[in-house]
Amino acid sequence: xxxxxxxxxxxxxxxSSVKVSCKASGDTFNIYGITWVRQAPGQGLEWIGGIIxxxxxxxxxxxxxxxxxITADKSTSTAYMELSSLTSEDTAVxxxxxxxxxxxxFDPWGQGTLVTxxx
Amino acid sequence: DxxxxxxxxxxxxxxxxxxxxxxxxxxxxxxxxNWYQQKPGKAPKVLIYAASSLRSGVPSRFSGSGSETxxxxxxxxxxxxxxATYYCQQSYSIPRTFGQGTKVEI
Numbered sequence: 001x002x003x004x005x006x007x008x009x010x011x012x013x014x015x016s017s018v019k020v021s022c023k024a025s026g027d028t029f030n031i032y033g034i035t036w037v038r039q040a041p042g043q044g045l046e047w048i049g050g051i052i053x054x055x056x057x058x059x060x061x062x063x064x065x066x067x068x069x070i071t072a073d074k075s076t077s078t079a080y081m082e083l084s085s086l087t088s089e090d091t092a093v094x095x096x097x098x099x100x101x102x103x104x105x106f107d108p109w110g111q112g113t114l115v116t117x118x119x
Numbered sequence: 120d121x122x123x124x125x126x127x128x129x130x131x132x133x134x135x136x137x138x139x140x141x142x143x144x145x146x147x148x149x150x151x152x153n154w155y156q157q158k159p160g161k162a163p164k165v166l167i168y169a170a171s172s173l174r175s176g177v178p179s180r181f182s183g184s185g186s187e188t189x190x191x192x193x194x195x196x197x198x199x200x201x202x203a204t205y206y207c208q209q210s211y212s213i214p215r216t217f218g219q220g221t222k223v224e225i
Contacts (some may be wrong), residue, residue, distance in 0.1 A: 035215065040186075042207065044218075044219050045155075045157075045163065045206055045208075045212070045217040045218060046217070047215040047216060047217065048178075048212055049214075050215075056124075059213045060214075061214040062120075062214065074122045077197075095162055095163075097162075100168070102152070103168060103210060104151060104210020104211075104215065105153040105165050105168040105170055105208070105210060106153070106155075106163075106165060106208070107164075107165040107170075107174065108164075109162035109163055109164070110162065111162060112162055
């Protein structure tokens with residue numbers, strides 16, 4: 001059974017950066033993509049970007065361009081999402097998920113990482 | 120970016136009811152449409168992918184239909200464990216985009 005296990009909750013100051021990890025089991029990195037989605041408190045789902053680890057290419061939502069970097073370490077099957085210049089509006093649960101290439105659905109998802117931005 | 124619009128935003132239903140949620144794309148997405156269920160405090164789970172394919176392990180009371188711009192998620196007989204929020208998501212193009220969600224309440 002494929003699992004994605006994310007790093008723990010973070011509390012950050014405005015203006016700082018956060019780096020969330022997502023470790024995958026199985027053949028995920030050789031075949032699939034990894035995508036990142038966030039959910040602010042009481043809000044819907046928002047796509048941040050994704051990476052195809054076997055190729056190394058990343059795509060980002062325009063809203064986060066210049067502020068987010070998604071990387072993948074194939075040797076440890078771990079993906080990372082780093083978001084900089086944090087504001088209170090970045091307070092959210094951040095999820096990683098496996099993306100099926102060609103079809104584009106997300107399954108499974110990690111458990112989520114709460115990032116709180118507060119002075 | 121492709122805009123995804125779900126309706127209704129919320130609905131009240133009873134156990135045993137037939138429930139239909141619609142999702143409209145701002146341009147054609149062929150059949151690149153996926154449905155997720157999310158319960159409070161939990162990560163979303165995929166129910167339907169490619170508009171009408173049922174994810175293994177998902178009960179057959181869930182079904183999806185549609186193509187191009189108009190899609191539907193149907194729950195044929197609502198069960199207590201189905202009270203949740205449902206999202207559609209297009210995978211036709213980057214950026215991936217979600218509908219705003221439909222909350223199914225008792």
